[in-house]
Amino acid sequence: MPTITHNSSTVEVSAGATSVVAASVTGAKHQRQGQANQDACCISSRRDGVLCLVAADGAGSAQCAEVGSSLAVQAATSFLAKVTLPTCQDDWQTLFLDALEHVRAQMETWLQTENNHLQPETTYTLQDLSTTLLIAVVTETQVAAVQVGDGGIVAVTQDDEPYFVTEPYHGEYVGETIFVTSPHYEDHISITVLAKDDVCGLALMTDGLEPVAIQQSTQEHQNQEHQNQEHQQQEQNAPASPFANFFQPMFKFAANPTQNAAIKSQQLADFLASDRMSSRSDDDKTLILASWDCR
Amino acid sequence: MTDEAVSNELVHVQFADNPDPRVPCLLLLDTSHSMAGEAIAALNEGLQTFKRDIMQDALARRRVEVAIISFGNRGVNLVQDFVTVDDFEPPVLTAGGSTPLGQALEDGLALLRTRKDVYNQAGVQYYRPWVFLITDGAPTDAWQQQAAQIQQEEATRGLSFFCVGVERADMTTLAQIASDKRPPLKLKGLAFNELFLWLSQSHQRVSHSRIGDQVATPAIGWGSVDV
16 A cells, blocks of 8 residues: 655555655744655555655745655556556556556546636646656666656665765756646656665655765865866866765665554654754755665 | 663763854945045944844844945955854945946856855855946946846846835836836935844844745835836
8 A cells, every 4th residue: 555645744664675664744944934854755556565655846936846746656556556557668658658547547636626626817737736756766686767857866876875866956046947737847757776685775756855964076086176177167067976974875765674664654754854954944855765675 | 661771762862063054245346536424434333233143133133144245445345255244344434436347246246156166065044136226326437237136036036136226326227127026225314324224134034044934124214116
């Protein structure tokens, strides 16, 4: 049974030898304004043992952001629950595009129903449901992921090194990104398929965690660029990377088998809502951690 | 059993230390001879007010970056390259000479391009830059091409351009320089203090905003649309 979480709730499932913990909390800013958590997430385990991880961040500028993220997560999860999973990379591409189209179709259905009761000038559009979407599917042998927008999908290697599995989309200015509801969104999505044995864990995070979990650039990189002027044009954007000292303890925490699952989920939620965290980011925050033994 | 082990693991989670996102603000200031006397004194006082007011906002003083290009006395001068308000020492401008406004626009656009490159290379996130032009006259050099560039940048969201006319400023020409979306404003008397307070408050709001926020600027009490 899929579990949808919203508003400080937490969930935990165990799928085979994989342990998963997740939490989604309302940011301080939305709390002050009496607004709901505009993030949503869901972890579900299929009958064949395949694990589906989904997280979404409704756009602050969208009128029905929390409906958008929630619909996206539900639609993606129900689509993945019954679909036949591919074995080759190209087929994953098709599957994810179908999943995203299914999400948009479900949103259109919601709009039709909702707009029926409204005056023509107050009806909602797809843009009012703007949301990012992160999906990861963990099978016995593969990890397949798609990212629409910002936030991040991070894997950790056997050497304990975290890296971005898919590429986040950032516009020129602070906080600008692409949504599953945007026109031509398919031009900006990032899809990756990995062998499961190559990594030991996976994290999905919404952009509320970016200020603390992502290193925008390293000093080394800046120095390199100053020394090497000719590369400046090619390397206009310093690459951001997952912050190792954030993710390594996180994955250790997720992998800890001695703990009660419910306690662990609550601890993660408490951590995301802590003052220490809020002082660095007042946005809604969602984190899903999956961890398994790698060979 | 306990949750102590796990709590300890989360205690070990460290946070990345990223630079603050920047809010660039470029001031293009007329220092031609007609600004001499009360006007230039009021402008200088306005710059002091801008610094003082932003310094009261702990976040904005780290995030707002100001640069100043003057045009008039001794031609077009980069008086202040981009610097956070924390490190900004307001200059004392003096008046004299003609009004090479076109050249100031050109230098301003080049300065912004360079700044964006610096941000990108250093991995610093930034907000859309504001360019704030203040003049009391009419351009004494060619400005048509530069105005077209400014409007093009505004149309492609490269910057937000604000244009303020003081006293006898040629508002008709300023209307051709500014975009239709944001017509020039006429300063009430020498209300530079009010203007810079507004600029400071607007920048404080922007520097606290994020992700798709629609930022409402404070009401303009210092000027009027007068074309």
